[in-house]
Amino acid sequence: MEDAVEMSDGSNVLIVGSVALDNVKTPFGEVNEALGGAAVYSSVAASYFAPVRIVGVVGNDFADEHVGFLKSRGIDVAGLQSVSGETFRWSGYYDFNLNQAHTLETKLNVFQDFRPHIPPQYQESDYVFLANIDPALQLQVLDQVKSPKLTVCDTMNYWIDTRRDLLIEVLKRVDVVFLNDAEARQLCGTFSLVKAANDIRKLGPSVVIIKKGEHGAVMVSDDAFFAAPSYPLEEVRDPTGAGDSFAGGFIGYVASTDDISEANLRKATIFGSTLASFNVQDFSLGRLSTLTQQDIVDRYCEFRRIAHFEPVE
Amino acid sequence: MEDAVEMSDGSNVLIVGSVALDNVKTPFGEVNEALGGAAVYSSVAASYFAPVRIVGVVGNDFADEHVGFLKSRGIDVAGLQSVSGETFRWSGYYDFNLNQAHTLETKLNVFQDFRPHIPPQYQESDYVFLANIDPALQLQVLDQVKSPKLTVCDTMNYWIDTRRDLLIEVLKRVDVVFLNDAEARQLCGTFSLVKAANDIRKLGPSVVIIKKGEHGAVMVSDDAFFAAPSYPLEEVRDPTGAGDSFAGGFIGYVASTDDISEANLRKATIFGSTLASFNVQDFSLGRLSTLTQQDIVDRYCEFRRIAHFEPVE
Numbered sequence: 001m002e003d004a005v006e007m008s009d010g011s012n013v014l015i016v017g018s019v020a021l022d023n024v025k026t027p028f029g030e031v032n033e034a035l036g037g038a039a040v041y042s043s044v045a046a047s048y049f050a051p052v053r054i055v056g057v058v059g060n061d062f063a064d065e066h067v068g069f070l071k072s073r074g075i076d077v078a079g080l081q082s083v084s085g086e087t088f089r090w091s092g093y094y095d096f097n098l099n100q101a102h103t104l105e106t107k108l109n110v111f112q113d114f115r116p117h118i119p120p121q122y123q124e125s126d127y128v129f130l131a132n133i134d135p136a137l138q139l140q141v142l143d144q145v146k147s148p149k150l151t152v153c154d155t156m157n158y159w160i161d162t163r164r165d166l167l168i169e170v171l172k173r174v175d176v177v178f179l180n181d182a183e184a185r186q187l188c189g190t191f192s193l194v195k196a197a198n199d200i201r202k203l204g205p206s207v208v209i210i211k212k213g214e215h216g217a218v219m220v221s222d223d224a225f226f227a228a229p230s231y232p233l234e235e236v237r238d239p240t241g242a243g244d245s246f247a248g249g250f251i252g253y254v255a256s257t258d259d260i261s262e263a264n265l266r267k268a269t270i271f272g273s274t275l276a277s278f279n280v281q282d283f284s285l286g287r288l289s290t291l292t293q294q295d296i297v298d299r300y301c302e303f304r305r306i307a308h309f310e311p312v313e
Numbered sequence: 314m315e316d317a318v319e320m321s322d323g324s325n326v327l328i329v330g331s332v333a334l335d336n337v338k339t340p341f342g343e344v345n346e347a348l349g350g351a352a353v354y355s356s357v358a359a360s361y362f363a364p365v366r367i368v369g370v371v372g373n374d375f376a377d378e379h380v381g382f383l384k385s386r387g388i389d390v391a392g393l394q395s396v397s398g399e400t401f402r403w404s405g406y407y408d409f410n411l412n413q414a415h416t417l418e419t420k421l422n423v424f425q426d427f428r429p430h431i432p433p434q435y436q437e438s439d440y441v442f443l444a445n446i447d448p449a450l451q452l453q454v455l456d457q458v459k460s461p462k463l464t465v466c467d468t469m470n471y472w473i474d475t476r477r478d479l480l481i482e483v484l485k486r487v488d489v490v491f492l493n494d495a496e497a498r499q500l501c502g503t504f505s506l507v508k509a510a511n512d513i514r515k516l517g518p519s520v521v522i523i524k525k526g527e528h529g530a531v532m533v534s535d536d537a538f539f540a541a542p543s544y545p546l547e548e549v550r551d552p553t554g555a556g557d558s559f560a561g562g563f564i565g566y567v568a569s570t571d572d573i574s575e576a577n578l579r580k581a582t583i584f585g586s587t588l589a590s591f592n593v594q595d596f597s598l599g600r601l602s603t604l605t606q607q608d609i610v611d612r613y614c615e616f617r618r619i620a621h622f623e624p625v626e
Contacts (some may be wrong), residue, residue, distance in 0.1 A: 096504045191409050193527065194545040214506065215528035216540065225620050227529065227542030232507040266622040300625050306540050307620050309579040312613050 010126075011149070011255040012051040015043045015248070016116050016141050017131025019056040019080070023091040024283060026098065028237040033067050034284035037088065038131035038154065041241035044288045045248030045275040046129070047073040048296060050255035053122050055079035057114045059087040069289065079119050085110040098236045099213045118144040127255040129247055130174070132156045135166035142173050152176040152251050152258055153244065160187050172204040172269035175260075178247050180211045193218065194225070201218075207265060209250070211243050219269050224262050228269045229306050231299065238283040242276045245288060249275030274299045318451045323439075324462070325364040328561070329429050329454050330444025332369040334472070336404040337412065337596060341550040343620050347597035348379050350401065351444035351467065354554035357601045358561030358588040359442070360386040361609060363568035366435045368392035368454075372400040372423045382602065392432050398423040411549045412526045431457040439447040440568040442560060443487070445469045448479035455486050463573055467488040467556065473500050474548060485517040488573075491560050493524045504530065507538070520578060522563070524556050532582050539573050541582045542619050544590035544612065551596040555589045562588030587612045 017039030023032045039056045043266035046052045053076040058066075060082060070077050091104040116137050124146050130138040130153040138153055145151075151174040159167050160183060167187075171177060177200060181193055188196040197208040198221035207221045216230040250272035257264055274296055281287045330352030336345050351370045361363045366389040371379075373395060383390050401424035404417040428452050437459050443451040443466040451466055458464075459564040472480050473496060480500075484490060490513060494506055501509040510521040510533035520534045529543040563585035570577055587609055594600045 065592055098504065191411065192549070195547045198547070212528060215525060216542075218545070220545075225545045225619055226622070227545075229529075229540030229542075229624070232531070232533075232538045232540075234508045234511070235503055236505070263623060266626070270622050297625055304622070304624060306538055307622070309539070309541070309583050309617070309620070310576060311617060312580075312610055 013127045013255045014125035015129045016055040020088045025093040033285045038244040041244035042248030045245040046252030049252030058109045059082040060087045062087045129251045135170045138170045154178045176207040236280045245279035246272040246276040290302040326440045327438035327566045328442045329368040338406040344596045351557040354557035355561030358558040359565030362565030370427045372395040372398045375400045442564045448483045451483045467491045489520040490518040533613045549593045558592035559585040559589040
């Protein structure tokens with residue numbers, strides 16, 4: 001059983017995105033200056049499956065223990081630029097509806113002038129995840145990597161509003177795109193997520209994955225539609241990083257198996273859901289930092305039971 | 314294959330609820346004075362699986378062709394009271410967000426004084442569906458039926474607001490309850506649908522089914538959680554009656570198999586989703602009136618493909 005989620009010695013994952021210190025408050029508690037950022041959540045999630053290289057930027061206030069934690073997960077931090085100034089900070093809260101983040105403050109700090117520099121030894125990475133950053137920067141990453149086996153990108157409402165043309169350039173060049181339901185509707189100007197997914201596929205990506213929070217996720221590809229359930233939790237303590245953990249679990253599993261068949265991408269979607277479901281059970285990286293391979297396999301099996309129904313006879 | 318959805322000669326279904334004439338407008342068109350009502354949608358959906366008896370009330374303006382249509386589906390209309398006055402009418406519309414009905418006008422008409430009278434030959438019905446009506450009337454039905462094998466009820470936000478105590482009496486006495494996600498949250502005062510479902514089970518029903526429209530449905534029972542996907546439609550032409558078709562498909566399938574095991578209730582949930590997915594593809598009973606058994610089996614099999622993912626090896 002455990003073989004399926006054993007660390008691969010072969011294919012690796014390059015992840016580019018934000019590294020942050022977050023202040024987060026939810027009905028279940030709060031954290032201050034906690035490790036966060038899309039690249040961190042996705043790298044840690046992916047690290048359960050495959051060797052990960054992270055590219056991002058931190059200020060000189062970024063604690064050594066955070067770097068030590070990433071290294072302890074086997075993440076290669078040679079691409080983590082450390083520059084003078086303060087690390088990117090995000091403050092936000094969630095109330096009754098944990099699907100909806102409310103931003104109190106965003107301080108870009110050193111992230112403001114971030115230009116992704118992909119070290120030479122990363123340029124032939126097998127799998128590339130462009131976490132949610134300015135599409136202009138995502139294009140710069142794509143210019144630097146050499147024929148990866150699969151490229152995956154994420155984005156957000158802000159870029160759809162302000163950088164639509166550049167985002168569409170990115171979509172032309174990636175294989176898989178992740179969006180949440182609101183972003184898919186916004187990008188396509190349609191309420192139907194099925195129509196939105198099909199419209200987005202026409203822009204370039206052969207696979208569109210729409211994340212729906214508590215409602216699971218759907219993956220749309222050539223002639224195939226896959227609906228993944230969410231994991232039933234009575235308590236979501238902190239949804240921050242759920243989408244990033246999802247993406248990290250997804251691309252990490254794909255890298256560990258080196259298999260981009262539709263059937264395997266379905267499994268990857270469930271592993272993504274698995275990592276996301278663990279992530280929201282605690283603040284910051286609280287739960288993702290303590291997982292075992294057996295935890296992951298057990299939850300994957302639970303997803304199988306949740307989704308199972310018999311054929312007609 | 315077709316056996317699974319073949320009409321049962323044995324167990325039957327009693328359905329009590331509204332019979333209506335609807336004016337509905339959606340971005341895809343409109344209908345006026347079209348046949349509708351929860352008892353009609355659910356009876357027609359159930360009629361693909363098992364013999365159905367309908368109890369409701371219509372005015373003397375109710376066209377013979379509507380009665381003829383119900384009879385053509387094998388539905389026993391001896392419990393359909395015809396009284397002097399006008400039939401219940403509902404006018405509403407849907408815009409961009411087809412999950413949200415906007416009511417323009419509700420004229421209860423003869424439904425105002427409806428008291429469900431269960432004819433003697435119906436009192437030993439095997440399966441009972443209490444469609445969305447005043448919980449006081451649902452209790453009257455429960456008082457009249459003799460040890461059914463399974464009782465199922467639906468409700469709506471209005472009764473949760475205005476008749477909470479009576480609704481809770483109903484919940485004590487039924488086996489299965491259907492709610493949509495907003496209603497479950499409203500009833501329990503919690504955002505978590507998992508927690509809401511567990512709270513509702515403590516009120517009585519051993520099975521809680523939460524309908525989530527485009528996000529499918531979840532069924533919560535003893536130690537088991539089942540997530541059913543929705544069927545991916547680019548166009549939902551008219552969502553009216555989706556929940557009722559779901560309930561009808563569910564209880565009809567259970568009656569046809571006479572099997573209330575959790576595994577079979579999962580199948581019933583998918584058959585419910587199947588009937589609901591057909592229903593929303595046309596206005597009124599447009600699509601539900603033209604289905605074949607093969608259409609139903611084919612779509613059930615599509616649901617299997619949509620939900621399928623491989624085990625970890």
